[in-house]
Structure formats: C-alpha cells, structure tokens
Amino acid sequence: MSEITVSREELYKMLWEMPMKQVIDHYDTSYHHLRKFCDEYKVPTPPSGYWKQVELGKELPVQPPLKPYNYEKGRLRTGFKRETELDRARLERVRKISSGFEKFKVPERLARPHPIVSVFFKGVYNSRHYNHENQKQYEPPFSPETHRALRILDTFLKALEAKGYSFEEDQNWWIYGQSGSHKIHFRFREQYRQVKITHPKRTSFATEIERKLYHLMRRESSVTLEPKGIVEFTSDRLSLWADKETKPLEEQLPQLLLNVLLDRDRAEHEAILAREREKERDERAAIREAERRRKAQDQASLDAFTSMATAWETKGKLQSFYFALRSLPDDGSTVIGERSIDEWKAWLEQKIAAMDPLRNGAEEVFRRLERVRNVD
Structure with a gap:
C-alpha cells in the first residue's frame, strides 16, 4: 500500500x-x-x-x-490492485511450498546429523542450558525422547537450509537463521518436570511422588525429575510450537516450515514497501527543497533589485545635492585638506557615478539578478 x-x-x-x-x-x-x-x-x-x-x-x-x-x-x-495480485502470488507460493512437504517425514535414525545437532551428541552442553537447579551434567547416552527431539531439530534445520537459510547457535542454545535479509531465531528444548518442596510442615501434596520425596528428605529442597520429552520451538515470530495431544510435532513441522517461509515473504514484501515509501518521501522532500530553493532564489533576486533601487534613489538625492552645491560661487583653486575644491568636486562626481546601478545598462542589472540566484 x-x-x-x-x-x-x-x-x-x-x-x-x-x-x-x-x-x-x-x-x-x-x-x-x-x-x-x-x-x-x-x-x-x-x-x-x-x-x-x-x-x-x-x-x-x-x-x-x-x-x-x-x-x-x-x-x-x-495500491489495492497490486496488493491483491501479491496476495494471489503469495497463495500460489503457499500451494507450491506445501506440495513440497507432502512427503516430509522425520527419519527414525540420524545418519548424518546437522553440525548444530552434532554438538549435542558430543555431550558439550550441560545442564546450565536447561536451567537445572541441581546442576546435573547432561551427557550421553540420551533417552529415546531426547533422540526424538534431536531428530526433529535435525530435520527442521536441513529443510530450511534447503530453502536458503544458514544457521548458527550461541551458548544459550538460541539458534539464529538467516536467508538474505530475513532473519529468524528460536530456542529448541525439552521440557522437564520439576518438583519443588518448600514447606517442612506441608500435609497435602499434588502427587504421590511429592509425598515420597518429602518423607525421604525431610527438609526444604528442590528436585528436578526426568524429562517429559515434550519438544518446543519458541520464537518471537513463530510463537510456540509443541506437541499436542492429537498432533505431535512431527506432523506440525510442515506447517511450521511453511510459516517460516511465508514470514520471509512478508518480510521481503514489507522491505519493498518500505523502500517505496522511503523513495516517495525522498521525492516529496526533493520537491519541497526545490520549491524552497526557487523561493529563496526569487527572494535573493528581489532583494538585489531592491538594493539597486535604493542605491539609485540615493544616487539621485546625492546628485541633486551636488548640483545645488555646484551652483554656489567658490574659488576652485582653494585647497581644503589635501584637495582643492575642484578636486573635491571631481571626487564627488566619481563616487556618485559609481553608485548608479544603471551605469552599465539594463543587461548588467539582469546579470546581477541572475548571479545572486546561483549563490547557495
């Protein structure tokens, strides 16, 4: 628009x-x-x-x-017709991308894991990436649910890399992807069930395991249990994607990937519109600047003409006064200061003539008006 x-x-x-x-x-x-x-x-x-x-x-x-x-x-x-055409093109792209995900499946085993996934298999990451309160080392061998989570992550990264994305990760297990000017970042994690006992005289418990832990420890503590195996994708642009009762994340991946690619299309389209709006603003600013310069040039020419008119009027007054002065009787040879009276009269005639803006004709007047227009 x-x-x-x-x-x-x-x-x-x-x-x-x-x-x-x-x-x-x-x-x-x-x-x-x-x-x-x-x-x-x-x-x-x-x-x-x-x-x-x-x-x-x-x-x-x-x-x-x-x-x-x-x-x-x-x-x-x-711009509504163009927007409609873009919507049609976008829907056609959705159908084309969706058709490419018809046979999309998460493999049962990882033959060649993605480099980011390989970091997990090497046991580099420990519990601080999952905020474990007991700081238990998170090392292989992994549980079946962890293997499942890594297979899903591996499939997700490889599918987007095939669409032009490149990925990197930081120490907090945030994964950053970029395709051209479009950027996404998300967190991939397993959910853990945590039980925290804080009151030594507590008599009612939500679960049986809380009761057993309380009787075993008899003190204020916090305990982290095993992972539940729930996989999540959390992103500022993709919201939250996790397992559902009727639809595991493996079946949601095609839609998740589609949303990423459509978000890239939207971002690119918004960037194009932003450039067009910026171009329109620059054009309007250029028009305003040209109008301002034109007015400034006109005003400069008018000021110069006003100055010449004032000089011409002053010259006329001085000339009238000079003619009145010449009509008075005097001895031209009398010396006053360093000049004789005749020399003083010649000096006045020279100065009065120099003040005349019309001494060089009309063309010189208009040339002067044009010169002041070209001065910034």
Whole structure:
C-alpha cells in the first residue's frame, strides 16, 4: 500500500463525470478510503442511484458546488490492485511450498546429523542450558525422547537450509537463521518436570511422588525429575510450537516450515514497501527543497533589485545635492585638506557615478539578478 496526493477539484470533477467504481479503479483505491477522503476534505459526491437516473434519462438533482476548504489537496491510500495480485502470488507460493512437504517425514535414525545437532551428541552442553537447579551434567547416552527431539531439530534445520537459510547457535542454545535479509531465531528444548518442596510442615501434596520425596528428605529442597520429552520451538515470530495431544510435532513441522517461509515473504514484501515509501518521501522532500530553493532564489533576486533601487534613489538625492552645491560661487583653486575644491568636486562626481546601478545598462542589472540566484 502507498499514498498519493489528490486534488479536491480534480476528484470532484471525476466523481460527477463517472460512476464511483470507475473513480476507484482510476486511483486503485477502495470504496472505504475514497469515501473517507471525501468526508474529510468536504468533497460532495453523487447521491445513491444518481447514475441509474442518468442511464434512464431522468431529471437529475442539482449538483452541489465544491465549497472552499483549508486544504486543496489530500493524501489518498492506493495500491489495492497490486496488493491483491501479491496476495494471489503469495497463495500460489503457499500451494507450491506445501506440495513440497507432502512427503516430509522425520527419519527414525540420524545418519548424518546437522553440525548444530552434532554438538549435542558430543555431550558439550550441560545442564546450565536447561536451567537445572541441581546442576546435573547432561551427557550421553540420551533417552529415546531426547533422540526424538534431536531428530526433529535435525530435520527442521536441513529443510530450511534447503530453502536458503544458514544457521548458527550461541551458548544459550538460541539458534539464529538467516536467508538474505530475513532473519529468524528460536530456542529448541525439552521440557522437564520439576518438583519443588518448600514447606517442612506441608500435609497435602499434588502427587504421590511429592509425598515420597518429602518423607525421604525431610527438609526444604528442590528436585528436578526426568524429562517429559515434550519438544518446543519458541520464537518471537513463530510463537510456540509443541506437541499436542492429537498432533505431535512431527506432523506440525510442515506447517511450521511453511510459516517460516511465508514470514520471509512478508518480510521481503514489507522491505519493498518500505523502500517505496522511503523513495516517495525522498521525492516529496526533493520537491519541497526545490520549491524552497526557487523561493529563496526569487527572494535573493528581489532583494538585489531592491538594493539597486535604493542605491539609485540615493544616487539621485546625492546628485541633486551636488548640483545645488555646484551652483554656489567658490574659488576652485582653494585647497581644503589635501584637495582643492575642484578636486573635491571631481571626487564627488566619481563616487556618485559609481553608485548608479544603471551605469552599465539594463543587461548588467539582469546579470546581477541572475548571479545572486546561483549563490547557495
């Protein structure tokens, strides 16, 4: 979506010359946004059934005039046809991607695990990545549920790498993936069941195992039990994906992968729109800057012309005063200071002549006006 500048007068003429549907198609907008523009900028529209009366040749109601308003132009939302075309292309891409996941399955055994998954098999990660309170070392051999979790992770990473993603992980087991300008990051984990006993006189317990642990320890403590084997994908863009009672995560992976790829499409589309909006802002800014420079140049030329007019007026006053001075009797040879009176008169004539902005003709005046326009 984008916005364009529309003149009230132009829109008013179009609304009374053709049906509103044609106006909507012309501006590539929607009925809602066109009606909103007309209401906001006080543009009268034909009443309901107006164009039907035109077809039947009936007498038409009086066309209301376009009354003056504070703004003669406004911003109208446009780009709906293009958005529809993009939606169709996106749906076609969804069908194409989904068809590629029809035979998507998590293998029973890992023959060549992904490098990130291999780190787990080497026993590098310990309990701090799972926030175990007893700091028990998390090392191989793994339970069947842990093997299942790693198979799912391995399949997920390889499937996205086939779509152009590259992955890396940090020390907190957050996995970062990137494909072009699109980035995702998520956490992959197994859920553990933790039981914490905090009150020594507690008499009621939620589970039988809590009762046994209490009688065994008789003190305040916290105990971490074995993993439940529930796999989760947690991401700021993908929300939470985990096993469900009716649908394990293996069956959800195709939809999860599809969501990642569609999110990449949306991000790329948003980036394209952002660049277009930035381009439009730059174009509007360039137009405003050009108008500002033009006004500044006009003002500079006018200021220069005003200065010349002031100089010409001052020159006329000085010349009149000088002529009055010359009419007085004097001895031209008398020396005053370092100059004689005749020399003083010659000096005044030179200075008065230099103040005349018209001494070099009209072309020099306009050249000076042009020079000041080209100065930033």
